[in-house]
Amino acid sequence: MSQRHGPVTAAVITGSMPEMDNDHGPLQHHFDDMAQQNESAALGMWLFLLTEVMFFGGVLTAYAVCRYLFHDAFAEGASHLDVQMGTINTIILIFSSLTMALAVRAAQMSKTKLLVGLLIATMVFGGAFLVIKGIEYEHKWVEHHVPGKYFQYDGPMANQVHLFFSFYFTMTGIHALHMILGIGWMIWLTIRSWRGDFSAAYFSPIEMTGLYWHFVDIVWIFLFPLLYLFGAGAGAGH
Amino acid sequence: MSHDAHAHDEPHIVPLSIYLAIFGALMIGTALTVWVAVFDLGEYSWLHTPLALLIASAKATLVVVWFMHVKYGSRLVWIFIFAGIAWFLVLIGITVGDYVGRNWEPAPNAWQAAVEAPRSSELG
């Protein structure tokens, strides 16, 4: 499904599938030199991120329309989200972005141990984000705010609040899946880093994974105010 | 053959201080987002959403330009990014425009209005 394509593409684009690399080293046969290969990989990754922009863009458009139509109900739904947890998660994700950026830097400087450490730190932050997300989901489950058969809401606008939670779970769910796959991919990268596959001469896979991870971070930077903070203040329109 | 080649031959290593500065700015941005969201803007409460999006866009820009190294990348990457943003704005702009526009009818014509009558001045 959709969410799985991210890191897989990242994997294939970066040309870092091991069985393919054994014979040729990092330079693939159809490229003239490493520069051409790296630039192609970067360009491919950016194009892939473009498709991701439009992918999330589709849901965001749907969200914008429904929020425009059912403004008050969405504000009410949003007020049931846990702003504290959302904020903590935002901070955690920014930390993970920093460690990821530094990981790329470590690879550029051929500091293998630092690279491994930073990759692990990034995964730990990512994992923490998912754990907190899971706790939130669990709360929603207990409160019967998960859309579908078991949804219960005792308010006048139950239908539209249901719609809000549909968006909440769709958007954060797709985002979380992107993270899970990013972490899965990073585990593999960590092993390869430990083996010393990357250095200033060849760090394209690390760089591409960084781009992907930062993109996932950016998505959250938008999701957080759009979902969590909508019902937070006087902005609810009451 | 790569024509704008050799931009990548030597990795451009960004100083640690820049990363930390960006990180700090992102943290401040996060705090600002939360603060603005709970701040009572009185009759300007409709500004909450535009402000939140503005701050989020600023944060995203920082991530893209420095964490994602676009500042040091090729012009092509800039073009791609702007294309992505432009296409997304077309999609969301015209689609939301349809819903907003349904309340404007060419003639005084009460039957025509949609269920989604204007609710408040705040745009989604």
Added chain:
Amino acid sequence: MNGSQLPPLLPPSASTVSGELDLLFAYITAISVFFAVGIAVALAVLAVLYRRKPGDGPPPQIHGSTALELVWTVIPLLIVMSFFVWGTDLFFRMRTPPIEPLEIFVVGKQWMWKIQHQEGPREINELHIPVGQPIKLTMTSEDVIHSFSVPAFRVKQDVLPGRYTTMWFEATKTGTFHLFCTEYCGTEHAGMGGSIIVMEPNEYQVWLGGGGAGESLTDAGERLFGQLGCATCHGDQAGARGPSLTGVYNSEVSLAGGGSVTADESYLRESILEPATNIVAGYDAIMPTYRGQISEEGVLQLVAYIRSLGDPAAAGATGAAAAGEAGQ
């Protein structure tokens, strides 16, 4: 294929807009034929003139001509803009009804059209209308998207669940015309059609009287209003739990959440089915939803009744239901 007579190649033209639409169609066709034939002839002539003959040398390599490119960019542009201007002008006229049309209500449902006349008659898959009078249809769907299409009138409008859409037309010929559902709506989509029967006005009056007359739409709404006990809260006395409905139609209503809204049919419908969405200022959100309890036809009846309770435009309407008959 009755007898040896070939069927016609044009649909009957039977509404006030169909003539002009045919004219616009003919205009586009004339230009299209000009270009299509022109291109075909050019192809044929070039193919004959420049076919390869034995002993030919390489032909001259021509790079192009900016002047020509400009010509064949600008001329098509001007032509299509003329389509746009005429088409848009006609389109806006086609969807803006004249004053005081005869209003008829349509509910689409898999796979039938249910039609209610103001005066009471109801019909299924048939619509009787008088010739020479503007008709406005207010339409909604009980399930999926349908589309109300009358080719002889050159009109069509999707019928959506959850909201009202409208269309209008004025027949210029008596007779029976096809009615189709043109938005695919499931198994019996092709069978979701019927006829529009256009009659002379006096015949129409006879039909109204003779058909399933009896209760008018407003009366049906009043009866439903009573059955559901709406008056318990929406009475006219001061201190009632809900706002008075007298004269509410087409008035500006202040909302609890700030802002205001025109209490048109759509707002009335929404207030019955999703009462909490837009609460009138000064009242609590205590009204239960009637979604699932009243059919779309019932909602239309209630709306018709509330409309009959007076319209501020109709000046000083009081609670007397009879005074506001037909809501005009």
Added chain:
Amino acid sequence: MSEQAAPRRRNRGRYEGDVPREHYLNVAYGLKSWLLTVDHKRIAILYLLSITGFFAIGGLFAAIIRMELMTPTGDLMSSEVYNRVFTLHGVVMVFFFLIPSIPAVFGNFFLPMMIGAKDLAFPRINLASWYIYTIGGIFTLAAIIAGGVDTGWTFYTPYSSTYSNSAVALTAIGVFINGFSSIFTGLNFIVSIHKMRAPGLTWMRLPLFVWAHYAASIIMILGTPVVAIAIFLIAVERLLGVGIFDPALGGDPILYQHLFWFYSHPAVYIMILPSMGVMSEVIACFSRKRIFGYAFIAASSLAIAVVGFLVWGHHMFVSGQSAYVSMVFSVLSMLVAVPSAVKVFNWLATLWRGSISFETPMLYAFGFLGLFTVGGLTGLYLGTLATDVHLHDSYFIVAHFHYIMVGGAVMGYLAAVHFWWPKMTGRMYSEFWGRLSAGLLFIGFNLTFFPQFLLGYMGMPRRYHFYPDEWQVLNVLSTAGASILGIAYLIPIIYLVYSLRYGPIAGPNPWHATGLEWTTASPPPQHNFETTPTVTEEPYDYSKAIENVAITPGAGPESPPSPAAPRS
């Protein structure tokens, strides 16, 4: 095509008196060498086979539709079956044939060769895209077996999300998965065009086929994800009861139409742009002339791709969307007609003073020009607001988009098949049968679809299982045309397969065409070129081309095998 055929050919003395040459087809044998290949040419062949398969399935459904519509009463099958048949015809043809057709087969095969590269930038993504396509196809076939789907290929909500009792989720997932194969193809093309061009191959020296694929790839990249998420939400809505598109659950059905058409209108340009690219190649070659207004054709491809994204709402003029938004969409739809017109005029001007010959690919190109013109012009009726109200969802629309998709895209596809067949297989097909089927196709096509314009104007709605009696004559004509059309599709399959074994040897450049792909041997060696080519001249320079030999039907010039053509 099959890997077993290759050695036999070789044993039969493929190049008599010469050492058997190694090329991409005989470099390795066995199923594994095909299923794990990362060679763009082999992947193109994989696509060719699977796409032909889906075309046959879609064509079969079309035949059933036309048979049912011969009589007005709907007596051949039940409405339930009929609805499934036209839905699957649409889904299979649009998502599994038309969208991948030219890009995935000929783009894959020739784009790297035209830019002088050894392969696309990401060969493994290329292979992955074929697997994704296949998996999506399997889901859709599973949906057919599971009882089919009856929503129409447009999956309009809330019918698809709530009311339909058919295998919607399965089909939706199939289409969703298939979307990523399109994204991967587009991504690969754009990166390859940017980064893999041969030395000297500047942007203004690119073949127009490459320009057209660049423009189509933009649409694949930026449009496909949106339809993916829209269809994904339908599947979620059906499986989990989320209500984004269902008014009964608070959602909005028109929202789906926006997301759907944001992609699905530009998707028409994914189908037609590559076909236009083929036209530029074929017309230049068979009139032996440089393309008239090269830069304008290239720019108009990009203009179509960009403006094409701004017109989706013209599918929604009667849906209840805002009248003002409709107005904006109408004017933009008019604008998109202009670059298409520019292309047609430039192709005509290319013929002017040319040295025109009429081999099979050129006949298809002429057919394309005629049919695409009709299809494009009838689009103007639909972009015009008032006329669209009457014509929307009628057979006029059906005729219009078949003129574009079949008359335009399929004609282009067949022109490409016949133009590049000698390069792909090393063999010539029968020119006589080629011309015959091209002519039959043109006649059959017009007989099938022209009556539908008339039906549409009379008001016959699309997706109708039965209809009023007075429309039977035109429907019978249409069905008669469809049977001719069916024959015209079958003939090429026979003579092309025949040519694989018995066709004359084609040689590297049977048409004496320009372009890098013709400078290498037929079939091309595994890495396309023995040495990386260097480009020093503009495209379509036919001034120095070999003397104007009449290319005789059925007998391609027996050129001696050469690793690379001697020419420049």
